[in-house]
Amino acid sequence: PTTDALRCLQRVFGYDAFRGDQEQIIEHVVAGGDALVLMPTGGGKSLCYQIPALVRPGVGVVVSPLIALMQDQVDALRALGVRAGFLNSTQDLDERRMVEAEFLSGELDLLYLAPERLRVESTLRLLDRGKIALFAIDEAHCVAQWGHDFRPDYLALSELHERWPDVPRIALTATATEATHGEIAGRLKLQDAKHFVASFDRPNIQYRIAPKNDTRKQLLELLRTEHEGDAGVVYCLSRKGVEDTAAFLAQHGVDAVPYHAGLDAATRAANQARFLREDGVVVVATIAFGMGIDKPDVRFVAHLDLPKSVEGYYQETGRAGRDGLPSTAWLAYGLQDVVQQRKMIDGSEGDDAHRRRLAAHLDAMLALCETVECRRVQLLAYFGERSTPCGNCDTCLTPAETWDGTIAAQKFLSAVLRLARERRQKFGAGQIIDILLGKKTAKVIQHDHDQLTVFGIGTELGVAEWRGVVRQLLAQGLLAVEGEYGTLVLTEASGEVLGRQREVRLRREPEKPARSAKGSAKSAARKAAAVADLPEEAVALFERLRAWRAATARELGVPAYVIFHDATLREIATAAPSSLDELSTVSGVGESKLEKYGEGILALLAEDA
Known part of the structure; x- marks a missing residue:
C-alpha cells in the first residue's frame, strides 16, 4: 500500500x-x-x-x-x-x-x-x-x-x-x-x-500576551511595526467589538473586514472570500470564524479578549503560519476579561458539573496568561506534552520577574472583608482600589468609605499595578466574582493569606521595551521571512509569480492558495525551471497543476530570462 x-x-x-x-x-x-x-x-x-x-x-x-x-x-x-x-x-x-x-x-x-x-x-x-x-x-x-x-x-x-x-x-x-x-x-x-x-508544537509561531492598555492602539502598533500588509485574523468576543475594531483599523489604513453571525449571509460570504482570495486582508471576527480555513499565509492571529479555554486559544492561534514561516499569536488581556468570564460562567445554562468544567477551562487559560515560565512549555503541558523553553515567546525573550505580593494581597483582601463585615457591602475592583489609594471620589464619600481603617493604606502601588494584583488574585483563586455586577468576594483560600499562612507570589509586568533599532530590525526580519531564503535575483520573479497567481485565482474564482502555495512559488522563483520536466520536480506541482498552469509559468519565466 x-x-x-x-x-x-x-x-x-x-x-x-x-x-x-x-x-x-x-x-x-x-x-x-x-x-x-x-x-x-x-x-x-x-x-x-x-x-x-x-x-x-x-x-x-x-x-x-x-x-x-x-x-x-x-x-x-x-x-x-x-x-x-x-x-x-x-x-x-x-x-x-x-x-x-x-x-x-x-x-x-x-x-x-x-x-x-x-x-x-x-x-x-x-x-x-x-x-x-x-x-x-x-x-x-x-x-x-x-x-x-x-x-x-x-x-x-x-x-x-x-x-x-x-x-x-x-x-x-x-x-x-x-x-x-x-x-x-x-x-x-x-x-x-x-x-x-503528533507533537502539538508550532515552533514558527511566537506567542505573546500583553496587559490591556488601549487595546486597539496596541493592535495597530503591532500591525504597523511588524505586520504591515500581512493577512491576519483578529478575534473579539462581541459582535460590537468586531464592528468597532474593523472600522478602527480601516480608518487607519488597514484593509480590514468584519465577520460575525449577525451579518447577513451575503456579506459574511463576501468578506470570507476576500480574506481567502486576496493578499493582505485582515478579518476581524468572533470565534465563529476560522475553523477549517486553509489559508497558508496568515501571518498573525490577535485576540482582543480572553479566550474561554486553552484548546480554543490553541486552535485559533494555529490558523497562523500554516506555511511554516514566522508568525505571531498576540493576546491582550486585562482584569475586566477575568471578571466578565467568571460572570458568564456563573450565569451560564447547565448544571454545576458544566459550570465546573467551564471554570476549569478558564483557570487553565489564566494560568497560561499569568505564567512567568515559557508560554510554549505551559501550552504543550496542557496537551500532555513535555518540552523545554523555546526562546521564542515573550516570557523567554523578556523574562517576567516575580515579587512577594503577600502584603498587597492582604491589604486588598482586608478591604473586601471590611466592606462585607462592617458595611454589609460588596463592590467591584475599581471602588476597592480607590479606597486603598485614599481617593475621595463622590462614591467613596457617599458611602463613608474614607472612614474605613483600610482607606489610603495602598499608595505604594498605582492603579494599573493594583489591577494586576486583583487579576492575579482572581487567577489564583484567592478572590471570586459574584453576581451580575461582578462584585468581589473572598474565597476559602483567602483566609490563609489573611491569617499569614500563605505567601502570594505575583508576576511583575515587564517594562515595555522602547522601540529601538533592534525592534525595527526584527520587523524587517519578519518582512524578509515572506521571501525567506530567496536569492536577491529571485525576489522580483517571486513577486511576479504572486501577481500571476492572484490574476489566475480571480479569473477562476478560487482562493490564491488553491493555485499554488507561497512555498511552491518561492521554489519556482529560485530554481527557474526551463521545461515542464524540470517544473514537475518542484514540491507542490502535481500532474493536474502541471497540465493546467505549466505552460503559463514557463512563458512568464521566459520573459524574465
Missing part, C-alpha cells in the same frame, strides 16, 4: 515524501484499519484521509461541520484533478441530485457531508447504495463536551460503525487534551482504533 500511497502523493499533490506520522496513518487506513489522529493545524491532516480515499476502491466520505468552506475544499481538490463533491443545505435540489448521481456511478473520489445530513434517512439509504472507501470525521473534537466546540449532531456518528462495520473510520482533530482525546474515542467507539498523537 505504501508505494500506491507514495505514488499518489507525488502524482496528485506534487510532494516527494510524507511528513511525520502521515505515512504510518495512511498505510494503516489503506489496509482497512480505524484511526484516531491528533495532529496540529498545518501538520497535513487532510492528506491522511484524502490519499487512502484515492487508493482504496470506492468513495471517501468526509464528515465536516464546515458548510461555508465545503465549496473551497472541493475547489482545491478539483484543482488537483481529484473528483470531489459535497452535499449540504446550501445546494438546490438539482445540484444535490447531480452529486448523488456521481456518487452512485463511482464518479467521485471524495464526498463531503455536514454531520446533520447523516441524521436524514435518505442520505443513509444513498450511502447504502454506493461503495464507501472510508469515513473521515474531521474536527472530531466537536463530539466532546469537554472540548471547546461541542456539536450535538456529532454524537450520532457513533452509528456509522454499526451500519457499515467493514468501512474503516479515521477521526481527526488539531486540538485535544487527554480528557478530550478519551471522550472522542469513547463517543465515536474508537477505543480499539490505532491512536496517532
Whole structure:
C-alpha cells in the first residue's frame, strides 16, 4: 500500500515524501484499519484521509461541520484533478441530485457531508447504495463536551460503525487534551482504533500576551511595526467589538473586514472570500470564524479578549503560519476579561458539573496568561506534552520577574472583608482600589468609605499595578466574582493569606521595551521571512509569480492558495525551471497543476530570462 500511497502523493499533490506520522496513518487506513489522529493545524491532516480515499476502491466520505468552506475544499481538490463533491443545505435540489448521481456511478473520489445530513434517512439509504472507501470525521473534537466546540449532531456518528462495520473510520482533530482525546474515542467507539498523537508544537509561531492598555492602539502598533500588509485574523468576543475594531483599523489604513453571525449571509460570504482570495486582508471576527480555513499565509492571529479555554486559544492561534514561516499569536488581556468570564460562567445554562468544567477551562487559560515560565512549555503541558523553553515567546525573550505580593494581597483582601463585615457591602475592583489609594471620589464619600481603617493604606502601588494584583488574585483563586455586577468576594483560600499562612507570589509586568533599532530590525526580519531564503535575483520573479497567481485565482474564482502555495512559488522563483520536466520536480506541482498552469509559468519565466 505504501508505494500506491507514495505514488499518489507525488502524482496528485506534487510532494516527494510524507511528513511525520502521515505515512504510518495512511498505510494503516489503506489496509482497512480505524484511526484516531491528533495532529496540529498545518501538520497535513487532510492528506491522511484524502490519499487512502484515492487508493482504496470506492468513495471517501468526509464528515465536516464546515458548510461555508465545503465549496473551497472541493475547489482545491478539483484543482488537483481529484473528483470531489459535497452535499449540504446550501445546494438546490438539482445540484444535490447531480452529486448523488456521481456518487452512485463511482464518479467521485471524495464526498463531503455536514454531520446533520447523516441524521436524514435518505442520505443513509444513498450511502447504502454506493461503495464507501472510508469515513473521515474531521474536527472530531466537536463530539466532546469537554472540548471547546461541542456539536450535538456529532454524537450520532457513533452509528456509522454499526451500519457499515467493514468501512474503516479515521477521526481527526488539531486540538485535544487527554480528557478530550478519551471522550472522542469513547463517543465515536474508537477505543480499539490505532491512536496517532503528533507533537502539538508550532515552533514558527511566537506567542505573546500583553496587559490591556488601549487595546486597539496596541493592535495597530503591532500591525504597523511588524505586520504591515500581512493577512491576519483578529478575534473579539462581541459582535460590537468586531464592528468597532474593523472600522478602527480601516480608518487607519488597514484593509480590514468584519465577520460575525449577525451579518447577513451575503456579506459574511463576501468578506470570507476576500480574506481567502486576496493578499493582505485582515478579518476581524468572533470565534465563529476560522475553523477549517486553509489559508497558508496568515501571518498573525490577535485576540482582543480572553479566550474561554486553552484548546480554543490553541486552535485559533494555529490558523497562523500554516506555511511554516514566522508568525505571531498576540493576546491582550486585562482584569475586566477575568471578571466578565467568571460572570458568564456563573450565569451560564447547565448544571454545576458544566459550570465546573467551564471554570476549569478558564483557570487553565489564566494560568497560561499569568505564567512567568515559557508560554510554549505551559501550552504543550496542557496537551500532555513535555518540552523545554523555546526562546521564542515573550516570557523567554523578556523574562517576567516575580515579587512577594503577600502584603498587597492582604491589604486588598482586608478591604473586601471590611466592606462585607462592617458595611454589609460588596463592590467591584475599581471602588476597592480607590479606597486603598485614599481617593475621595463622590462614591467613596457617599458611602463613608474614607472612614474605613483600610482607606489610603495602598499608595505604594498605582492603579494599573493594583489591577494586576486583583487579576492575579482572581487567577489564583484567592478572590471570586459574584453576581451580575461582578462584585468581589473572598474565597476559602483567602483566609490563609489573611491569617499569614500563605505567601502570594505575583508576576511583575515587564517594562515595555522602547522601540529601538533592534525592534525595527526584527520587523524587517519578519518582512524578509515572506521571501525567506530567496536569492536577491529571485525576489522580483517571486513577486511576479504572486501577481500571476492572484490574476489566475480571480479569473477562476478560487482562493490564491488553491493555485499554488507561497512555498511552491518561492521554489519556482529560485530554481527557474526551463521545461515542464524540470517544473514537475518542484514540491507542490502535481500532474493536474502541471497540465493546467505549466505552460503559463514557463512563458512568464521566459520573459524574465
